[in-house]
Amino acid sequence: MDSRKSIPIITLIILIFFPLIQFFPSVFGDQNYVLHLMLYAFYYIVMTSSWNIIGGYGGFISVGHNAFLCIGAYIAGYYSIMWGVSPFYLILLAGIGAGIFGFFVGLITLRVKGPSFIISSIALIMILRIVFDRWELVGGASGITLPYNSLSVEFSKFPHYYGFLILAIITIYMNWYVRHSKFGLALRAISHDEIRSAVAGINVKYIKVTAFVLSTFFIGCAGAIWADYLTYVRPNIFLIILIAANVVLMVILGGMGTVAGPIVGTIIFIAFNELILSYLGATELNLLFTGLLLVVTLLYFPNGIVGTLRNKGKLPRFLDWG
Amino acid sequence: MITIKNVTKRFGGIIAVNDSSFKVEESSICSLIGPNGAGKSTLFNCISRVYPIDEGEIYLGDKRIDTMPAHKIATLGVGRSFQLTRVLDELSVTENLSLHTAAGFDFHLLRAGVTKSDKERAEQIMEFLNITHIRDLPMKELSYGQKKLLDLGSVLMSDPSVILLDEPAAGVNPRLLETILDRILVLKKQGKTILLVEHNMELVMGISDKVVVMAAGAVIASGPPKEVQNNKEVLEVYLTG
Numbered sequence: 001m002d003s004r005k006s007i008p009i010i011t012l013i014i015l016i017f018f019p020l021i022q023f024f025p026s027v028f029g030d031q032n033y034v035l036h037l038m039l040y041a042f043y044y045i046v047m048t049s050s051w052n053i054i055g056g057y058g059g060f061i062s063v064g065h066n067a068f069l070c071i072g073a074y075i076a077g078y079y080s081i082m083w084g085v086s087p088f089y090l091i092l093l094a095g096i097g098a099g100i101f102g103f104f105v106g107l108i109t110l111r112v113k114g115p116s117f118i119i120s121s122i123a124l125i126m127i128l129r130i131v132f133d134r135w136e137l138v139g140g141a142s143g144i145t146l147p148y149n150s151l152s153v154e155f156s157k158f159p160h161y162y163g164f165l166i167l168a169i170i171t172i173y174m175n176w177y178v179r180h181s182k183f184g185l186a187l188r189a190i191s192h193d194e195i196r197s198a199v200a201g202i203n204v205k206y207i208k209v210t211a212f213v214l215s216t217f218f219i220g221c222a223g224a225i226w227a228d229y230l231t232y233v234r235p236n237i238f239l240i241i242l243i244a245a246n247v248v249l250m251v252i253l254g255g256m257g258t259v260a261g262p263i264v265g266t267i268i269f270i271a272f273n274e275l276i277l278s279y280l281g282a283t284e285l286n287l288l289f290t291g292l293l294l295v296v297t298l299l300y301f302p303n304g305i306v307g308t309l310r311n312k313g314k315l316p317r318f319l320d321w322g
Numbered sequence: 323m324i325t326i327k328n329v330t331k332r333f334g335g336i337i338a339v340n341d342s343s344f345k346v347e348e349s350s351i352c353s354l355i356g357p358n359g360a361g362k363s364t365l366f367n368c369i370s371r372v373y374p375i376d377e378g379e380i381y382l383g384d385k386r387i388d389t390m391p392a393h394k395i396a397t398l399g400v401g402r403s404f405q406l407t408r409v410l411d412e413l414s415v416t417e418n419l420s421l422h423t424a425a426g427f428d429f430h431l432l433r434a435g436v437t438k439s440d441k442e443r444a445e446q447i448m449e450f451l452n453i454t455h456i457r458d459l460p461m462k463e464l465s466y467g468q469k470k471l472l473d474l475g476s477v478l479m480s481d482p483s484v485i486l487l488d489e490p491a492a493g494v495n496p497r498l499l500e501t502i503l504d505r506i507l508v509l510k511k512q513g514k515t516i517l518l519v520e521h522n523m524e525l526v527m528g529i530s531d532k533v534v535v536m537a538a539g540a541v542i543a544s545g546p547p548k549e550v551q552n553n554k555e556v557l558e559v560y561l562t563g
Binding site for chain 2: 179180181182183184185186188189192193195196197198199200201202203204
């Protein structure tokens with residue numbers, strides 16, 4: 001089989017069966033933390049791949065996409081308490097809610113580009129923070145507390161692991177589909193020249209807003225699973241700029257506007273961060289070293305790792321998805 | 323085919339196009355000339371709705387188009403090029419050409435970025451413009467003239483009935499100019515309506531059925547090339563700059 005297909009398929013099979021090692025603690029030991037790291041990576045892959053649709057292809061650098069994560073988490077959290085069901089049953093509702101909210105935000109903010117758009121995305125976080133901190137219906141600053149799942153500790157991460165894995169696969173596929181569709185071609189053209197695109201017959205506003213909604217939908221879905229994983233939803237957990245900054249940096253590291261870039265960037269970013277933490281402890285030195293990693297990487301890979309390797313014709317086939 | 327009726331476009335206190343009116347007949351070549359700052363490109367931008375107009379009306383056949391968004395006008399069959407080529411360096415040659423087929427709301431947006439029919443159409447266009455050799459070249463390696471032809475090619479991809487060409491001869495070498503000229507005439511024979519803005523008088527007088535002269539935003543003369551050439555007001559404008 002072609003390595004372009006075989007390596008991702010083998011990787012996927014390993015990822016599907018990996019949690020089963022928890023059934024053999026005497027052989028593999030307790031791998032709960034590894035499971036946490038992996039589902040954490042899937043969670044960020046959902047966000048980076050989603051963000052890449054509007055940021056990478058569309059050229060709209062949003063530093064506020066965690067607003068939609070928050071909306072998804074609150075929708076799932078609130079209704080799970082109201083209706084007494086697990087947030088897992090509300091993933092789609094969370095995604096739709098985030099998408100509808102994204103539609104209105106996109107209609108307003110996508111009129112501007114560049115620094116103005118970036119500032120508008122930061123403003124969105126700040127506005128939502130004020131709203132949720134004072135909104136008593138959803139617990140104000142204390143937020144909503146959700147029940148733990150009834151699984152024993154060693155298996156308690158299974159639903160979130162598989163939930164995020166499935167969501168990550170769907171998001172990556174969507175990212176690939178957008179990249180190779182007429183929609184994606186129009187989006188990439190718009191990112192470089194809106195006037196040229198419009199006179200070519202492309203409905204610029206429609207494409208931009210649709211791309212924005214698409215990217216917010218999946219992040220909203222991720223919010224529902226993340227809320228269940230954390231067992232609480234609070235403004236100060238979801239509405240911090242660090243989450244959005246991480247997403248943007250991961251995509252830049254991997255390669256904006258590429259399908260594999262967000263995945264590669266996320267894995268390297270998280271792995272490097274964990275490595276530094278394990279050697280230096282929780283000293284915040286990891287932030288310094290992560291910054292250094294970015295500087296050094298971008299010095300040698302100005303278009304991100306995947307983007308630069310592709311431009312040089314050195315990208316391994318299994319990562320060459322467009 | 324295209325009717326410009328009392329069109330005015332202002333930028334703050336500056337009147338770029340002032341109460342201008344003229345008609346472009348079907349399957350003809352009409353050239354818009356005038357000194358720099360006369361309002362030619364602005365009028366082009368008004369027709370393609372890059373700029374909304376302040377007063378007047380613009381019709382394509384009997385359809386009023388000045389109230390429509392730019393993409394809608396393009397899908398009605400109005401294609402345009404730009405004075406400075408606006409081909410996208412980040413896309414491939416075929417993608418640049420296929421861009422014009424990415425238009426519209428419907429589900430064909432879900433199709434592949436460059437379909438088989440896009441490739442076939444792109445190949446036809448490249449053959450028509452004698453640029454098949456640039457097919458696989460990275461955009462950054464194309465010369466200005468090649469980009470100019472590619473720009474024209476991308477306009478032709480959607481088979482428009484009206485073609486607006488903004489200074490197609492600007493900055494191109496004589497050999498390429500000959501190619502462009504020849505292709506414009508072939509397009510006219512195919513029944514296309516062509517409106518062009520051009521400074522090259524030899525080209526304009528050689529191929530136009532009608533010439534419209536603008537100065538300070540207003541139309542000061544229009545008619546067959548010979549008639550316009552002898553118009554006193556036109557001579558005055560050109561002699562005094």
